[in-house]
Amino acid sequence: MKPTDQTPGNHNTSAEGTGTGAMKPGFHNTDGQGIAGHGSFFQATDLSPEDAVRATDWVRKHVDRRTIDLGDRMDDVREHMEELEKDGQIIIHRVGDQHEPVSVKTLFGWDKKIPTKQLWHHKSCGQCGNIPGYPTALLWVMNKFGFVPGKDYLDETDQTSCTAWNYHGSGIGNVESLAAVFLRNFHQAYISGKQHGHEAGHFFPLVHCGTSYGNYKEIRKYLIESAELREKVTKILGKLGRLVDGKLVIPEEIVHYSEWVHVMRNRIASELQTIDVSNIRVTAHVACHYYKMVHEDAIYDPTVLGGNRTAIITSMAQALGAQVIDYSTWYDCCGFGFRHIISEREFTRSFTMDRKIRVAREEANADVMLTNDTGCVTTMDKNQWIGKAHDQDFQVPIMAEVQFAALACGADPLKIVQLQWHASPCEELVEKMGISWDEAKKNFHEYLKEVEAGNIEYLYNPELAYGSKA
Amino acid sequence: MATYAEMQQIYDDIRGDFRYDHELNGCLNCGICTATCPSAQFYDYSPREIVQLLWTENVEQIYDAMQEKIWACAQCMTCAARCPFKNSPGGLVAIMREVAIKHEMQSAKDVLRPFGRVMLKLITTGNQLSPDMIQPDHFPDWGPNIQKVEGDLRLLRKAIPVKTLQTVDTAWEVSLKTSVEMYTIWEMTGVLRSLELMDENLFDVIEDFIDEKREDYEDWLEEQEEDEEDDD
Numbered sequence: 075m076k077p078t079d080q081t082p083g084n085h086n087t088s089a090e091g092t093g094t095g096a097m098k099p100g101f102h103n104t105d106g107q108g109i110a111g112h113g114s115f116f117q118a119t120d121l122s123p124e125d126a127v128r129a130t131d132w133v134r135k136h137v138d139r140r141t142i143d144l145g146d147r148m149d150d151v152r153e154h155m156e157e158l159e160k161d162g163q164i165i166i167h168r169v170g171d172q173h174e175p176v177s178v179k180t181l182f183g184w185d186k187k188i189p190t191k192q193l194w195h196h197k198s199c200g201q202c203g204n205i206p207g208y209p210t211a212l213l214w215v216m217n218k219f220g221f222v223p224g225k226d227y228l229d230e231t232d233q234t235s236c237t238a239w240n241y242h243g244s245g246i247g248n249v250e251s252l253a254a255v256f257l258r259n260f261h262q263a264y265i266s267g268k269q270h271g272h273e274a275g276h277f278f279p280l281v282h283c284g285t286s287y288g289n290y291k292e293i294r295k296y297l298i299e300s301a302e303l304r305e306k307v308t309k310i311l312g313k314l315g316r317l318v319d320g321k322l323v324i325p326e327e328i329v330h331y332s333e334w335v336h337v338m339r340n341r342i343a344s345e346l347q348t349i350d351v352s353n354i355r356v357t358a359h360v361a362c363h364y365y366k367m368v369h370e371d372a373i374y375d376p377t378v379l380g381g382n383r384t385a386i387i388t389s390m391a392q393a394l395g396a397q398v399i400d401y402s403t404w405y406d407c408c409g410f411g412f413r414h415i416i417s418e419r420e421f422t423r424s425f426t427m428d429r430k431i432r433v434a435r436e437e438a439n440a441d442v443m444l445t446n447d448t449g450c451v452t453t454m455d456k457n458q459w460i461g462k463a464h465d466q467d468f469q470v471p472i473m474a475e476v477q478f479a480a481l482a483c484g485a486d487p488l489k490i491v492q493l494q495w496h497a498s499p500c501e502e503l504v505e506k507m508g509i510s511w512d513e514a515k516k517n518f519h520e521y522l523k524e525v526e527a528g529n530i531e532y533l534y535n536p537e538l539a540y541g542s543k544a
Numbered sequence: 545m546a547t548y549a550e551m552q553q554i555y556d557d558i559r560g561d562f563r564y565d566h567e568l569n570g571c572l573n574c575g576i577c578t579a580t581c582p583s584a585q586f587y588d589y590s591p592r593e594i595v596q597l598l599w600t601e602n603v604e605q606i607y608d609a610m611q612e613k614i615w616a617c618a619q620c621m622t623c624a625a626r627c628p629f630k631n632s633p634g635g636l637v638a639i640m641r642e643v644a645i646k647h648e649m650q651s652a653k654d655v656l657r658p659f660g661r662v663m664l665k666l667i668t669t670g671n672q673l674s675p676d677m678i679q680p681d682h683f684p685d686w687g688p689n690i691q692k693v694e695g696d697l698r699l700l701r702k703a704i705p706v707k708t709l710q711t712v713d714t715a716w717e718v719s720l721k722t723s724v725e726m727y728t729i730w731e732m733t734g735v736l737r738s739l740e741l742m743d744e745n746l747f748d749v750i751e752d753f754i755d756e757k758r759e760d761y762e763d764w765l766e767e768q769e770e771d772e773e774d775d776d
Binding site for chain 2: 242243416
């Protein structure tokens with residue numbers, strides 16, 4: 075979906091598309107099915123292009139002014155990091171040319187460097203434990219680009235969870251523990267190349283989890299602002315042997331996997347895509363902790379949703395040529411709640427059914443809801459069945475955008491995309507994409523026999539995972 | 545029921561957190577935080593109320609809100625993204641939860657009891673979730689088709705084409721050294737002490753586990769040294 079305000083007055087009274095409400099970019103639908111971006115209640119104004127510009131100009135000025143004002147009021151933590159490094163207090167793990175970075179814009183128009191190569195996969199406990207298709211689809215896409223494991227990326231055992239799920243859920247933990255965990259894991263990322271014959275800093279951390287990403291960014295700000303916190307955690311990191319020249323290592327950028335997908339989207343579409351997804355109606359749910367925590371660092375792109383919403387997920391779906399359909403509760407949380415998913419499930423399932431699944435089904439008639447975080451997939455995927463108890467028999471396939479991208483590039487739905495772990499009707503999406511679910515399932519059962527016999531296929535040589543042995 | 549002096553101390557601890565001034569900058573009572581809050585739709589909880597209580601230094605009502613209300617927050621931080629004053633009601637709640645634990649409030653103990661399994665997993669392995677926790681018996685409300693291929697969990701995990709994920713009792717394979725480093729972090733940052741205050745039995749189980757892992761690590765280090773000597 076292209077934002078309508080990019081093409082003022084560009085109305086089309088005979089909306090084209092393959093499904094009900096399907097839209098071509100920038101075209102308005104007048105068949106009563108609403109318009110991508112506004113929901114079924116929308117009515118086009120039918121202003122002339124000149125009048126449309128006049129009507130919206132003042133909004134643009136207002137938005138621009140807000141952007142400038144907020145930008146001035148808000149500190150860029152990276153500038154303070156530079157100062158601390160000059161003072162000899164920290165070492166910045168930089169995104170260098172060797173990481174082949176792509177520069178993107180964030181909320182206030184600041185630049186952010188997204189490394190595309192030499193990545194240290196910082197895994198998500200919820201994804202690995204429950205939705206393993208997240209990391210496997212990501213690694214598979216990297217392999218399809220010809221990335222060399224151990225050189226272009228590393229997945230190893232020497233890392234922990236960020237522990238922020240626990241913190242947000244229970245309150246056990248504190249800024250100091252979160253900071254120590256952050257610095258420990260990112261120090262390991264910094265030095266991890268050495269055991270594979272590379273320089274320090276060779277691998278740059280790529281954070282898989284949305285909550286880890288939000289938490290690490292928040293903690294980084296606190297670390298930069300508080301000398302007392304730095305002093306405390308320096309003692310801990312020193313005891314762990316995780317200082318470099320007596321200094322803390324802090325990354326120049328904190329990068330989420332969906333940002334990597336965003337900057338690679340056109341290459342994924344042009345070099346890897348094998349399946350036409352123009353008949354697929356996609357809705358997007360961006361994880362709260364991606365863009366509501368340290369929101370100034372989230373990616374916004376004027377060519378995606380007019381820059382009015384964060385670009386990730388939508389940009390990937392657009393690049394693949396899918397129909398991106400809007401729904402009115404796009405801004406809502408999924409209902410995960412950290413402790414609620416464990417111990418207050420009535421809240422979680424009620425919220426997710428009422429505010430996300432029902433809306434995606436009724437308003438958008440979605441073939442799939444794409445998201446970019448652990449808790450969101452778990453919550454929206456697993457809580458659909460219970461809706462029947464409340465006459466909410468709505469179902470929408472739920473998966474990560476990278477899983478969808480891998481499917482569009484020909485990945486096996488079970489062996490690679492690991493959709494067997496999902497509860498929502500992902501097989502319906504797979505079938506609509508022209509892939510036989512039954513065939514894939516049959517092949518997977520055959521593969522399970524091979525696995526039982528010890529013939530396991532790997533995305534990379536397993537020995538690479540054991541750099542530190544113990 | 546706490547005395548006024550105790551309630552004042554609780555408030556002082558909240559306001560003494562170095563994040564407090566980041567998270568609270570003023571309040572117009574506009575209520576946009578509550579309007580956008582998922583928890584406000586289902587609980588007697590309002591982020592606007594939390595901010596107002598702190599802004600007006602209402603120590604008794606703050607104490608009251610810590611009995612139940614603060615645990616309703618889903619920590620999505622939508623409130624923080626929307627607030628025109630750049631407050632973070634969710635961030636304030638996080639501080640209040642930490643202080644509730646520090647003061648051994650019964651509300652915190654009650655809330656954390658069902659969280660024990662996650663806590664045990666996290667503290668002892670460095671992972672917060674594992675495949676063996678996501679079983680149909682644990683989540684009957686997720687329905688009978690919690691996954692699309694039935695079979696032995698261990699075998700299904702082995703069919704994931706990434707070695708580090710072929711685990712059952714952790715989300716990924718965590719090296720022993722890594723876990724031992726985590727224990728040091730827990731100890732040095734007072735997390736184990738917090739846990740002891742909340743649930744002594746859970747703490748005992750965790751302590752035994754940590755001792756065992758540390759011994760395993762010491763043994764491994766000794767083996768390494770012996771191997772090196774043999775090589776020499």
